Amino acid sequence: MRLAVVPGAGPVGLICRIGDDSRPGAPVLAADLASAIREHERSGALRWVWPCTAEIYPRLLQAGARVQRCHDAGLVEALLLGRAGRPGEPAGLPAAAARLRGAPVPAAGLSAPAGPQAALFDAGDIGAVPAATAAAALADLIAVYGAQQEQIAADRHPVRFSLLAGAESAGGLAAAEMSAAGLPWDAHVHNEMLTELLGRRPAPAPGPPLRPARLAELAARIAAAFGSGRPVNPDSPAQLVRALAADGVRVQSTRQSVLRGVQHPAVPLLLEYKELARLHAAYGWSWLDTWVSDGRFHPEYVAGGVVSGRWASRGGGALQIPKLLRRAVIADPGWTFVVADAAQLEPRVLAALAGDGAFAQAAAGGDVYAALASAFSGDRAKAKVALLSAMYGGAGGEAGQLLAVLRQRFPQASGYVEAAARAGEEGRVVRSVLGRTCPPPSAAWRSVTGESGDPDVQRDPGAGRAARARGRFTRNFVVQASAADWALVALAGLRQRLAAISSAAGGPQLVFFQHDEMIVHCPAGLADAVTAAVAEAAAAAGRLVFGATPVSFPMTTAVVRCYADAK
DNA sequence: GCCCCGTGCGCG
DNA sequence: AAAGCGCGCACGGGGC
Numbered sequence: 001m002r003l004a005v006v007p008g009a010g011p012v013g014l015i016c017r018i019g020d021d022s023r024p025g026a027p028v029l030a031a032d033l034a035s036a037i038r039e040h041e042r043s044g045a046l047r048w049v050w051p052c053t054a055e056i057y058p059r060l061l062q063a064g065a066r067v068q069r070c071h072d073a074g075l076v077e078a079l080l081l082g083r084a085g086r087p088g089e090p091a092g093l094p095a096a097a098a099r100l101r102g103a104p105v106p107a108a109g110l111s112a113p114a115g116p117q118a119a120l121f122d123a124g125d126i127g128a129v130p131a132a133t134a135a136a137a138l139a140d141l142i143a144v145y146g147a148q149q150e151q152i153a154a155d156r157h158p159v160r161f162s163l164l165a166g167a168e169s170a171g172g173l174a175a176a177e178m179s180a181a182g183l184p185w186d187a188h189v190h191n192e193m194l195t196e197l198l199g200r201r202p203a204p205a206p207g208p209p210l211r212p213a214r215l216a217e218l219a220a221r222i223a224a225a226f227g228s229g230r231p232v233n234p235d236s237p238a239q240l241v242r243a244l245a246a247d248g249v250r251v252q253s254t255r256q257s258v259l260r261g262v263q264h265p266a267v268p269l270l271l272e273y274k275e276l277a278r279l280h281a282a283y284g285w286s287w288l289d290t291w292v293s294d295g296r297f298h299p300e301y302v303a304g305g306v307v308s309g310r311w312a313s314r315g316g317g318a319l320q321i322p323k324l325l326r327r328a329v330i331a332d333p334g335w336t337f338v339v340a341d342a343a344q345l346e347p348r349v350l351a352a353l354a355g356d357g358a359f360a361q362a363a364a365g366g367d368v369y370a371a372l373a374s375a376f377s378g379d380r381a382k383a384k385v386a387l388l389s390a391m392y393g394g395a396g397g398e399a400g401q402l403l404a405v406l407r408q409r410f411p412q413a414s415g416y417v418e419a420a421a422r423a424g425e426e427g428r429v430v431r432s433v434l435g436r437t438c439p440p441p442s443a444a445w446r447s448v449t450g451e452s453g454d455p456d457v458q459r460d461p462g463a464g465r466a467a468r469a470r471g472r473f474t475r476n477f478v479v480q481a482s483a484a485d486w487a488l489v490a491l492a493g494l495r496q497r498l499a500a501i502s503s504a505a506g507g508p509q510l511v512f513f514q515h516d517e518m519i520v521h522c523p524a525g526l527a528d529a530v531t532a533a534v535a536e537a538a539a540a541a542g543r544l545v546f547g548a549t550p551v552s553f554p555m556t557t558a559v560v561r562c563y564a565d566a567k
Numbered sequence: 568g569c570c571c572c573g574t575g576c577g578c579g
Numbered sequence: 580a581a582a583g584c585g586c587g588c589a590c591g592g593g594g595c
Contacts, residue, residue: 236591237574255575257581278576281589308585310579317587320578346579385582392583399582476584480579515579515585 001046002071004145006138007033007056011063014134015040016142018049022149024142027135034063047071049145051093051137053172054303061180068499072169073141075304076148079168079436083155085429087307087439097140100147157435163544164434164485168304170492174510175301175311177495181509182296183318183329184521187288190328194284198276201285215280218273225266234273282317283325291316295332301513308477309436309484310515319514329563334505336524339566340494340534340555342487342516344368347387349483352542352551353433356412363551375409376402390417391479393472417475424474425467432481433545438474445470486545486553487516493537493544494518501529518555519563527559 002018013033017025030036037060040046048070050056060067077091089095090105098105148165155161195201199213211219223232226243233239237254244251249264256274259267291297297316305312313319331337344367351363362371369384376382386402389395390413395403407414420430424438427446431437441449449463491513498508498520508522508530520530534557542553558566 233591235589238591253574260580274576278589282577282587306586310585312586314587317577320576320587322577389583394581394583396582397580472583473585480585517579 001044002049003040003046004049004138004142005033005037005056006051006134006141007059008134014138016138018142018145022146024139027138034060034065037065037067041065041067045069049073049141051141053169053176057173057176058180061176066177067173068496069166070169070173071145071148071165072172073144073148075168075172076152076165077144078304079161079165080148080151082307082439083161083431083435083437085437085440087437093137093140093144096144100140100143155435160433160545161435163489164436167434167485167488167492168309170495171303171311171488174491174495174513175303178510178513179298179300181511181521182294182298183511183519184295184331184335185292185297186295186328186330187292189330190288190292190325191285193325193327194280194288198280198284212280215273215276218269218276222266222269222273225264225269234270235277240270279322279324282320283322287316306484307439308481309432309488310480311513323564326564326566327562331521331561334524335521336527337511337558337560337563337566338508338520338522338527338530338534339558339560339563340518340520340538341557341566342490342538342553342555345483345486345516345553346391346479348551348553349433349486350387350391350413350416350479352546352549353478353482354410354413354416355549356410356416359410359413360550365552366554376405390414391476393421393468393475417478420478421471421475424477425471427470428474430474430478432478432485434482434485436481436485438477438481441470482545483516486541487513489544490537490541490553490555491518493540494520494533497533497537498530501526501533531557531559 004016004018004024006014008014011032011034013030013036014027015030015033015036016027019025037048046069048067050070050072052074053070053072054074057067073093073096074091077096078087081087081089081091090107095105152158152162152165194212198215199217202210202212210216219234222234223230226232227247228243230243232243240254241251244254244262244264244266247264249262251258251262254270256271259271291299297318299316299318300314301318302312302314311319329337344363347368348363351360351368354360359372362368365371367380369380369387372383372387373380376386382398382402385399386406389399389403390406403414407418423430427441427449429438429440445466448460448466491510495510498510501508501522503523503526505523505525508520508526510518511521512519518534520534522530534555538553538555542549542551560566
């Protein structure tokens, strides 16, 4: 069963059944949308069709309503726009409906949270006849949903694209649920680590913020290590370059990799300073104050936030937490984490995509690189470099040689990424296994690389560089985006399986998702059941996304009370 | 004083 | 060991 729903201001909402013949029933005004949704969820399997999970679902979760399945019209519209070569155009319901009608498309942002959706009803409308705008929005939603279903069915691979739309929508649900649940975070442990590494937290004082003791001391020693004796701000690359030049050391930049090759007394101090300053600035006390409350880190995940289908995050740097700080991620008393990590996901994805027999056999078991080593005179490290270079487009060092071996021994696997690279260089688009489409080249790219038509006009000298850069992007896109397809389907499957597991102590919760890694927080007694669910979800994702293939997609799991112990 | 961009570095 | 791909965030510094 499918139910279309449009939220109103406050607790109200408008619900309408969509029949098997795709015809809408009569709209029903729910005075308390959350409880109406809870009621429907109890009565059996159904899919909610709504404009935007990120807008409606956090409120519902807060009111205690969880849903199993949905169709997020905004996320699906973005997928369809991407397929049509128009990524980034407004994908919210007002824009989608306007496009359907052939009317001028309202600017993006109108469909952003707290946009007009929130104003569909006045508070006084509760129990009254729904406002005309609400009825119109519901009609728009149903029309847009119908059109989207038709567009999905018209895809070259409708089953796959439909799976993508479902997984993208499920991802939206998981993202909202994970943001609401939060990642267990021990602020005390974090604070002690900061104090140990940086010194005591400086007391608030007027003027520019003070450095913690350890950083201040390092900064002073760095300044003293330069010949001029003048103050040097170690946070300023420009000042550092000048100070080094004054001492006869010329560097292109002050990044770690460059500094490591430089002989100067300030360098070791600088490297130490940079590492600690980074921790202080990005994940220090103010981060703790801002993002951690009640023992949870509450990040905001943005499902579909990356062109490849990976998630992005907003605020708190949820997807860049330094490994060091995993020490502060500690399960509640009596609870534990099941940390699941897809092992060597990208080479396995390439193996399944390319259908290269020998390569796929190598990806059927435990260690892909070890299985490929025999082709590289038994050297596992060489096999790894060859694979990474093929997927990322690197060719420096000995990578060129290793790529030639790869091309000879595994022509189909090599050919798959080479073809993607060529497509990109020629300005074409490429798609992931489920049909997520990369953006077309920008106008600037076309103008740099385009032939002028006049043989006397010199080709832009940057043309080759721009073409190759786009080739690397599309080469990587087919692998990264297909890996994201798999991970999203696995996440959706795990989410569904977890919903069926619970104990007196409570049910398992997804609390973290980072590209190919998932963390479930659960009562200790449920760890085995959760571990089994992870394995099932991973295997099912392999079948759903890639069909019949010898390639396996194992997830390593660790049952730990502290995230830092997972590896 | 505010905004934007480049630099640098954390994660996969 | 670093590089090739994808991101978010903090900071300095220039432009307004």
